[in-house]
Amino acid sequence: MxxxxxxxxxxxxxxxxxxxxxxxxxxxxxxxxxxxxxxxxxxxxxxxxxxxxxxxxxxxxxxxLDSAGRIPAVTEGPILEVLTRFLTHLFANLNEDGPALRSLMASAQEDAKFLASFRERFLQPRAKIVKSFLEQAVKRRELNENFDVDTASDMIHGAFWYRMLLGRPLDAAFATKLTTAVLKVTE
Amino acid sequence: MxxxxxxxxxxxxxxxxxxxxxxxxxxxxxxxxxxxxxxxxxxxxxxxxxxxxxxxxxxxxxxxLDSAGRIPAVTEGPILEVLTRFLTHLFANLNEDGPALRSLMASAQEDAKFLASFRERFLQPRAKIVKSFLEQAVKRRELNENFDVDTASDMIHGAFWYRMLLGRPLDAAFATKLTTAVLKVTE
CATH class of the missing domain: 1.10.10.60 (Homeodomain-like)
Structure with a gap:
């Protein structure tokens, strides 16, 4: 002891x-x-x-990061379902952690070293999850082979960060709208 | 005198x-x-x-805002061109004003009153320009009538703010990628 x-x-x-x-x-x-x-x-x-x-x-x-890691990254099912489910969980999580994350993003604007850590340890690992969903969907030809995974990831993360930074709500309805808008890209 | x-x-x-x-x-x-x-x-x-x-x-x-107002909002031409041209100008502008705007967004996270002014006087007027481009394109049936203008606007503004806050470059190539990804939504 x-x-x-x-x-x-x-x-x-x-x-x-x-x-x-x-x-x-x-x-x-x-x-x-x-x-x-x-x-x-x-x-x-x-x-x-x-x-x-x-x-x-x-x-x-x-x-x-630990808290974000608790989001189940279930990959079974059509990409529309996979992504909507993931974002719905993420947004529920962000409603709790939102104020803290907004302060991390704000602090990162005045501290280049912290921004680098925030990108590498926090934002990029999350972006990788979303990108891997999309890449798998491209591989199994559910999404067109020209689907621009990087820009789609920027649009997804950008849209919810933008809403969060502006103090606007993130809910299941927005998860569905966002997923629908991003994935129609391939039709 | x-x-x-x-x-x-x-x-x-x-x-x-x-x-x-x-x-x-x-x-x-x-x-x-x-x-x-x-x-x-x-x-x-x-x-x-x-x-x-x-x-x-x-x-x-x-x-x-004054500086942003100098961006020519030319509406002639197909929506793909109109939006790409507008974003290319905006991004060139943001490369100059980026550091200041990042500090405004950061400050807004710790000051609810300033956030309200920043939204109303700065972000919403810009969002209106992009939305009006899209709404006009829906009206002249260049975009599908179900095109989700609000979500598209969130994706556009979100994507470039996200890149800017992360210290990533905004250039003409990204303006093209972003416009293409957002507008394919309607095909």
């Missing part, structure tokens, strides 16, 4: 920090949360954090 | 403030520019500013 002064055991420190990051960044926005705030909230020492993450940015991105 | 202590004549104060706002916000980002900075840069008194604009936000939005 390595309990220290009421701190969570070391193997609980990672989850405690991830959950502190989710909570505080959702409440205050990325820029208003310091490393010290995270340590206090998680009841964890500085060394414990830095053994796991090189910086606040990496910890926070992992905290929200 | 109403020259006062080397200040520009009053009828030059508006343009001087607009140009100061463009310059300073482009250099420093919206949040790092104060009203006092704008007055100093334009060589204009506080009252002169407030006779024209109720706040920094309104002045800055006008400064960049």
């Amino acid at each position: 390595d309990k220290v002064l009421g701190r969570p055991r070391d193997d609980a420190a990672g989850p405690a920090l991830l959950s502190a990051a989710r909570r505080l960044v959702s409440e205050r926005g990325y820029q208003r949360v310091s490393i010290q705030n995270l340590l206090d909230e998680a009841g964890v020492g500085r060394q414990t954090l830095y053994r796991r993450w090189p910086s606040k940015a990496e910890l926070v991105l992992d905290a929200f | 109403d020259k006062v202590l080397g200040r520009p004549r009053d009828d030059a104060a508006g343009p001087a403030l607009l140009s100061a706002a463009r310059r300073l916000v482009s250099e420093r980002g919206y949040q790092r520019v104060s009203i006092q900075n704008l007055l100093d840069e334009a060589g204009v008194g506080r009252q002169t500013l407030y006779r024209r604009w109720p706040s920094k936000a309104e002045l800055v939005l006008d400064a960049f």
Whole structure:
């Protein structure tokens, strides 16, 4: 047993920090949360954090990536269904994480290093899921071989980020409209 | 003549403030520019500013709206050409104003009142131009009557904002790809 002064055991420190990051960044926005705030909230020492993450940015991105990872990426069925189902889950998720993600995107505009991490660790892995759905549909000839997967991905991610940044709702109805508009591209 | 202590004549104060706002916000980002900075840069008194604009936000939005207004909204020709031409001009414009606009979008995430002004005075008027192109094309039956103009507009604006916020390039090639992908929706 390595309990220290009421701190969570070391193997609980990672989850405690991830959950502190989710909570505080959702409440205050990325820029208003310091490393010290995270340590206090998680009841964890500085060394414990830095053994796991090189910086606040990496910890926070992992905290929200983890949440996004819970979206079931079920690939069975026609691409229209696959994509609508995925976006419907994603949008439900974004309604919860939206304020935090908006603050991450805002912070990334004034911090090139954070933007790079945000792109690489958060946005690109999500874009890859959508692209892989589309590429599989092209492979099984459900979508035309000239289907522009990259632009479609930009339109999908762009459309929901734009709506989210403007404070407009993301719901199942928009998931259906967006999927329909993007996939008709191939008819 | 109403020259006062080397200040520009009053009828030059508006343009001087607009140009100061463009310059300073482009250099420093919206949040790092104060009203006092704008007055100093334009060589204009506080009252002169407030006779024209109720706040920094309104002045800055006008400064960049003015620039966007210079894009020729030529409506002759097939919708594919009209939209490609418009987006090509817009993207060239965004390559110059991009850093400032990214800072406006970032600031809007932490300031609900500014977000409302940014939507109403800046984003919606631009969206209207694109929507009117599409609506006209639907009217003259160049686009199917079921064409989803609102979602198409979200995809267009979303895609280029998303690319811009991620620091990715906007060029004529992307204008063509985006227009092609959005308009194929109707075939």
